[in-house]
Amino acid sequence: MPSSVSISLVILVWTTTVITHVGGANTSTVAKSQSSSLHQEAEALIHAQWWWWRYEESPSSPCEWYGIVCNDGGSVIEINVSRTDWYDAQLRNFNFSSFPNLVRFKLAGVGLYGSIPPEIGSVSKLTHLNLSGNSLSGELPLSLAKLTQLEKLDISFNQMSGPIPLQLGNLRSLVELHLGGNFFNGTIPSTLGLLTSLSHLDLHSNQINGTIPSEIYNLKNLMVLHLGTNNLFGPISSKIGNLKNVVSLNLSHNLLIGPLPHTLVCWTNLNLLSLASNQINGSIPLEIGELRELRHLDLYNNSLTGSIPLEIWNLTKLVFLDLGLNNLIGSIPLEIRNLTKLEFLDLSSNYISGIIPEELTQLTPLQYLNLSFNILFGEIPQDVKNFSSLFVLDLSHNNLTGSIPMQLVYCYSLKQLVLSYNQLHGGLPFQVIYNVPAFVDLSHNLLIGNIPPGPGDYSFFRHLDLSFNNLTGTIPESLVYLCQLNMSYNSLEGQIPDNFWRYNTLESVMGNKDLCSDQISGLPHCVQSSLIIIRSTKIKKLNDTKIIVLIIVTLGFFLLGIVFLSRHKIVRNTEHESKPMKNGDLFSIWNYDGNIAFKDIITATEDFDIRYCIGTGGYGSVYKATLPSGRVIALKKLHRLESEEPAFDKSFRNEAKVLSEVRHRNIVKLYGFCLHKRCMFLIYEYIERGSLLYVLSNDVEAKELNWKKRVNIIKGIANALSYLHHDCIPTIVHRDLTTNNILLNSKFEAFVADFGIARPLNPNSSNLTTLAGTYGYIAPELAYTMVVNEKCDVYSFSVVVLETIMGRHPGELISSLASSSTQHIMLKDVLDPRLSPHINQTIAQSVVLLVTLALAGLCSNPKSRPTMKQVSQELSILRSQLPKPFVEISMRQLMNQEIYVIEK
Incomplete structure (x- = not known):
């Protein structure tokens, strides 16, 4: 940090320079006033501690510092910083009242944390305020309403919460309002309809509920309206047609219902329209063809019916088209060739029938094509070779026939090929398979022949699924480098390569009765299998004639059986299709x-x-x-x-x-x-109160969650994890323990939920895994060892404990644990400020023990962390009185276990 001499020298140089600039009249009133004002600005900049690397290097005028712009009088008018190597980056260190001439204030993506101080409302000349991409929390200060000259307000992508203040309606000069990517709740204030100059309104990715207020539709200058990924409900009002200047409309991932209003498609300048993941029903209006400037149309995951209007295929500027997961019918028309700029096309999960037209292959810019889960039939067009830019091709779950076209080898960019659940036949074209490095799924088809070995080392390969086909022969040695391989339910034989089990399990080869291995139980031993094969070979050689006759007879019965079964299958499928609609x-x-x-x-x-x-x-x-x-x-x-x-x-x-x-x-x-x-x-x-995260983020419920209840919640979580780790055989690791996956009932009792990525530990396996879980709760060693064990849950549990005690995610605290600064952090200062710090002796003992256990569980060395059984036992022991007053206990003392010792 800078010395006091350096700080004084900076202020002296700056103020002396400015006084000289106004004529050197040290006794003049103007000079004195200006000198005092500039002196305050210099002190405020230095006190913020954001430019320490500058004034340690040379005590020049702050006007020369990075990101600072001054007017001719030397007063700061703009602060625009994008560095990320700040120390203690908090807005509370900045004295806004010292900058009467500040017009632009941009600290985007610089690692700010803490709350926005109410003093920000004192910068009366501010026109641009950008604090986006930080970790700011708390509610928006009401003092923002005093910034009446503000034209742009951007606090997007932070951790702000609470309702959007009604007082923002006072900012009549506002042109852009960006609050997306936060945790704002409540409804959209109708007062935003008073911001008649507004051109950009972005509230996406929050927790806003209610309906869209009709006052929003009075904003005639609005060009961008993004309200996606919230909890908005109700129909889309026909008044939305008033917003004729809108070029980008995103209402996706809400709970909107009803049909698409016809007034929505009267905007001649509309560039983006996204209503994905709502409950929109009815048909797609024919008038949508009037949106000639449309480049992005996303109606994915709704309840749209009817056929796709031919007018859509006339939107020649479309780059993105997603109509997937609806109830659309009809076929893919020849007019699809008109969309010559299309890069993304998703028509999946509908009832589209017919063939895949050759005209589709004329869309050479396509990078993503998904036609899965439809009723398409016929062969895959041979001209797929035109898709040289295609990354993803998914034609799965249709009735496609024919062979896999060799022309796919010319799709040089292909990373994911999914043709599963069709009726494709013929052999495996190894040139195609081994040309797609990331993901190939050809399962549930009628493919035959051997699995081609292919040239070279395929260590770059990631996933290959050939299950449920009619493949024969052995598993090639060259495939053992695959991370995920599924060869199950074929007719493969012989010994499984030694390195196969490095990335795969027994499930990968189930249903192949003639495979053997000496390395894993559940399969025949290869020595025994070899003897059986030899014996079978001798018998075959002695009985060739009998076998040929037998094959002919068997084939006759087999053909008769096919006819019978086919007729039976038709009847069964008919019943299958009709029955779900009548009887669940x-x-x-x-x-x-x-x-x-x-x-x-x-x-x-x-x-x-x-x-x-x-x-x-x-x-x-x-x-x-x-x-x-x-x-x-x-x-x-x-x-x-x-x-x-x-x-x-x-x-x-x-x-x-x-x-x-x-x-x-x-x-x-x-x-x-x-x-x-x-x-x-x-x-x-049904768990009544929802997640622990929700309760902690709600001020009213958080206050009801007193210290005693929080202690009991943590005890319940510890007991559940102890049970999973030590009482279940094999041990079960949760892998995604977060406050969002802890549910609370009406009595505030805890229940561990969401076992989607839970995993039993195999004592005879390395337990390698892919990195999974929630950022901020994942044990750090997983990033480089990729080995999962119960100590990973201990780390996540420790984060949950601190979050429950602090009322917020402890990311800042965890980052500072290794520094000496924790010596001066008192336990009382990290407790949730919404609860009274005055707690009785018994609860104080429990809180001290919980934090001590949590800090032990965050140890970078997994072996040094306690087990969950030890944690559960520690929490059940009656503790002696604290050796010193609760308010005098520091975090450093708890890290060193100076209050309570945790047995390991």
Whole structure:
């Protein structure tokens, strides 16, 4: 840090220079006044400690410092900084009242944390305020309403919370308002309709609810309206047509209902229209063809019906078109060739039929093409070779026939090829397979022949799924470098390569009866298999004639069987298609007590009506329902498209498997599940108060969550993890323990939930894993060892403990633990300020113990962390009185275990 001599010298040089500039009249009133003002500005800049590297190098005028602009009189008019190597970067260190001439203030992406001080309202001349991309928290200060000359306000991508103040309606000069990427809640203030100069309104990715206020539609100058990823509900008003100057409209990922208003498609300048992931119904208006400037159209995941209007194929400037996950019908027209600039096309999860037209292959700029989950038939066009820019090609879950075209080898950019669940036949073109390095899924087809070895080392390969085909021969040695390989349910034979088990499990080769291995149980021993093969070979040589006759006879019966089975399959498929619409009992539900039927779920939720939805996640929605028995349940339902995504499907099934095998009072109870490919959901007991994260982020509920309740919550979590780690065989690791995955009932009892990526530990395996979990809770060693164990959960638990005690994520505290500054951080100063710091002796002892355990669990060396059984036991022991007053205990003392010693 700078010395006092350097600081004084900076101020002296700056003020002397300015006095000389005004004529050197030291006794003049103007000079004295200006000198005093500049002196205050210099002191304020130095006190902020943001430019310490500058005035340690040379005590020049702050007007020459990085990011500072002064007027002719030497007064600061602009601060525009983008450095990220600041020390103690907080706005509270900055004295805004010392800058009467400040016009622009931009500290975007510089690592600021803490709250925005109310003193910011004193900078009356401010026109541009940009604090985006930081870690600021707390509520917006009401003093912002005093900045009446403000033209741009950008506080996007922080951690701000609370409601959007009504007083922002006073900022009549405001042209741009950016509050997206925060945790703002409540409704959109109708007072924003008073900002008649507004051209940009961005409130996306918050927790805003309610309807869109009609006053917003009075903003005639609005060009950008982004309200996506919130909890807005209700229909889209026809008044939205008043916003004729809008070029970008994003209302995606909300709960909007009703049809698309025809007034929406009257904007001749509209460039982007995104209404994805809502409940929009009806057909796509024909008038959409009038949006000739449209480049981005996203209507994904709605309930749109009817055919795709031909007018859409006349929007020749389209670059992005996503109509996936709707109920659209019809075929892909020849007019699709008009979209010559298209780079992204998703028509998946609809009822589109017919063939894939050759005209589609004329869209050479395409980078993403997804036609999966439709009723397409015929062959894959041979001119797919035109897709030289294609990254992703997904044609899965259709009725495509023919062979895999060799022309795919010319798709040089292809990273993901998914052709599964079709009726493709013929051999495997190794040139195509080994040309796609990231992800290839050809499963559930009619492919035959050997798996080609291919040249070279495929260590760059990531995923290959050839399961459920008719492949024969052996597994090539060159494929053992694959990270994920699925060869199950084919007719493969011979010894599995030695290095195969490095990345794969027994499930990868199940259903191949003639495979053997000497390295893993569950497969025949290769020596025995070799003897059987030799013996079989001799018998075959002696009985060639008999076998030929037998094959001919068998083939005759086989052909007759095919005819019979085909007829039977047609009848069965007809019944299968009609039955779900009449009787939900077709979908089987596993459950504990046998009293939950599929029809009960459908009745209780009115077929998953939006009114019963209480939350949405990245790939599913949560519903609350009351069964005929009176039991209240929660259902997590997987979205239709995501249910067929391998990662999401695996996570969903994994949670069902884990929760069906564990029983603990502090683990959420799974009543049942339905894992049918058309309808996937899990049934839990309903936990009334929601997540611990929600309670901590709500000031009213956080105050109700007193110290005693918080201590009991942590004890419950510790007991649940101790059970998973030490009482389950094999040990189960949660891998994603966060405050968002801890649920609280009406009595504030804790329940561990969300076991989607939980994993049993194999004592005979290295337990290698991919990096998974939630940023801020993941144990640091996972980034470089990729080995999961129970100590990873201990680290996450420790973060949750500190977050519960502090009322916010402890990221700042964890970052400073290694520095000497923690010696001066007192325990009382990190406690949640919303609760009284005056706590009784018993609770004080518990809080001290909890923080001590948490700090021990954050140790960088996993072996030095306590186990969850030790943590649970420590919390059950009655502690002696604290050796010193609670208010005098520092974090450094708890790190060194000077108050309580944790046995390991």
